[in-house]
Amino acid sequence: MPLEGPARIVQQLTAHGYNAEREAVTLLASRPDPTQALDRVLENTPDETLVIGAKDVERVLDAETESTREIAPPSESKAGTSDSAPATDTSRKTEIDTAGQDPTASPGERTTDSPGEAAVDAVETGGFERAGDRSQRDIAIRGDMTGESTGTGEYRDFIAVFRDRLDKLSSKLSGRVNHRPASSIESMPGGSDVAMIGLVNDIRSTASGHWLVELEDTTGTFPFLVMKDREYVDLVDELLRDEVIAMEGTLADDSGIAFVDSMYSPDVPRTHEPKTADRHVEAALISDVHVGSDEFMADAWNDFADWLHTEEAQHVEYLCIAGDMVEGVGVYPNQDEELDIIDIYEQYEAFNEYLKRVPGDLDIVMIPGNHDAVRLAEPQPGFNEELRSIMSAHDPQIVSNPSTVEIEGVSILMYHGVSLDEVIAELPSEKASYDEPHKAMYQLLKKRHVAPQFGGHTRLAPEEKDHLVMESVPDIFHTGHVHKLGFGKYHDVLAINSGCWQAQTDFQKSVNIDPDSGFAPIVDLSTLDVTVRKFS
Incomplete structure (x- = not known):
């Protein structure tokens, strides 16, 4: 032909x-x-x-x-x-x-x-x-901590990262409440109006069906009681340990507890106005390629790459990949039985060959995921030099997980999304589920942190600074990991979970994961409108 x-x-x-x-x-x-x-x-x-x-x-x-x-x-x-x-x-x-x-x-x-x-x-x-x-074209990277890791695993590092989290997120809340430290509230007389900003140290229900939320700051802890008949009691269902919130209330007569009147999260301001590009230009947002798996959908990927060479894709100038370029080795039990390529370096070499099929005139940004050959604890630095040299096709920018990519004025927060498992497990299904992963992303936007809960499924690295805080509001929040497609807007922030390029594995069947495979969300950066292309 x-x-x-x-x-x-x-x-x-x-x-x-x-x-x-x-x-x-x-x-x-x-x-x-x-x-x-x-x-x-x-x-x-x-x-x-x-x-x-x-x-x-x-x-x-x-x-x-x-x-x-x-x-x-x-x-x-x-x-x-x-x-x-x-x-x-x-x-x-x-x-x-x-x-x-x-x-x-x-x-x-x-x-x-x-x-x-x-x-x-x-x-x-x-x-x-x-x-x-x-x-x-204009592309800039913010928050890439590759080469900036300071954690040694010592106790002081854990203290430092939580102090930094509290400091950064307190600034988002201090204008809403006249807060005091825990040590000062303890000495106030009963009946006083009080407010406190702190990390959620504990959440438990009482015998009467009320909720006790204990907040912690740098001076100590203090308990707040949320009555079951108050309209905001539903907000307790959304709380995760270690997130930062503010509570206002009234001290009991003995000053040992405060009855909550209101609570606040750092949240995305309702006045947020997203930025857009000055011209018609589009970005393809994908994740979870999983080259090396025997369920990697090579035909779908090749169809996607071929489509990028067509007139329909003439405005697509950027490609953002949110982690899990390869299937990895030893990520879950008996994974070796589901591998088409068993050597991790050969997996990356194969991924690079597939990357060569996309047009070379795209600007490409990639972050690692939990299947990639980097540390599992978040934030994850970008790949080492050996792997970067393997994944050299079209000279991609490889940055840490998470990182913010500013494309022609539009800020895209890229996070692989391991914490979504935890959010979905902890919160009611109507507020976070695998069928609607973007709603779980809304919760992270509300908390202004991509992985708020420490000590659970998500592994967090102690650093001098908390690189997982959303200090500025993104225009687009892009995640992957859960292999489900979903998108929507939260306070005008576009949240997209982009699905995957891997058919259902035996392991996924065992945990009832039915993946959305072979999808490519395309975002018009001049309007933030989304078009989803299916290649499988």
Whole structure:
């Protein structure tokens, strides 16, 4: 089957691990049978070659022509004509998709065009032309703690991280209540109005059906009683240990407890107005690829990658992957029985080959997940240099879990999402469930922390600073992990859990997980509207 223009040639070269000079692709596209010409070049190009140039193409194709052509009679020879094959006519410049890279750059050395220069060329594929000018792109990373880990596992580190959490989130609440420290409340007379900001130290019900919530700050603890007949008693169902809240109430006569009148979470302000891009540009938000699993959906991934080369995807310029690039090894019991690739490094090499299939002119950002070869405790630093060198296709930005990615003014908080398991397990099903994972994400936005509960399913690393606090409100909150698709808006923050690229495994069957596989949510950054593409 003939190739569909120069862009298809670039795609095939990229799939085989090569970059190509513009003139090399033009020479291939100009052949009577581009498919055959490309096959000959691929067969005769050394594996260690990084960039296929025009000379490489001419060497292979000229040698092929030389071995088959007939020598013309002298009477047909013209002055100035070389004995070699006729030169290709390059007087007409053919614009092609250069995969967004400097034609002479090796993998990992992508260059940025000067302002005002169009860096995305027209692509002659039946009218498809990727929209946008790369000089308009703008991407910045906030909160990447890779290389910044300070935790030693000592007791003082645990104290430091919770002090930092309380300090950061208290600032979100201090304007709402006239709060006092626990030690001061203990000395106030009965009947006084009191307010306190603290970490939820304990939650328990009384024999009468009321709720006792104990708050802790740097001076001590104090109990607050939430009466069962108060309208806000339902908020107790949403509380998790170690989250930061504020409570107002009245001290009992003996000053040993306070009766709650109101409670507050740091929350997203209702006045929040999300930022949007100044032009029509889109981002694909995906996660949980799980290359290496025998249930990895290679066909669905390849269909997704092919779609990104089509006119329908002309506005997609960014790809954000929220963790679990590979299946990993030893993540759960008997996982080795469900692996197609049993070596972790070979899993990443295979992932890199699949990543090569997406257009090279996308800006790619990736964070790790709990199946990846990084520490399990959150925050998770980005991958080490060895793994980064393996995952080099299209020069992705690899940052920590979580991190905030600002794309053309739109802030996207990327978090893999392990704590969603805990939120769903602890809270009532109408407030958090696997069928509607975005509602569990709403709870994290309300608490302004991606993993508030310590000591449970989610492993948290003690650091001098709490890198898991949402100090600023994101415009988009992007998670994965639970393998379910769901999205919605909470106080105008778009929350998206993006599903996965893995069919149901035997382990998932055993725990009743029915994954949403082969979906790619596409976000229009100029409107924050979502379109979901299905490839399975």
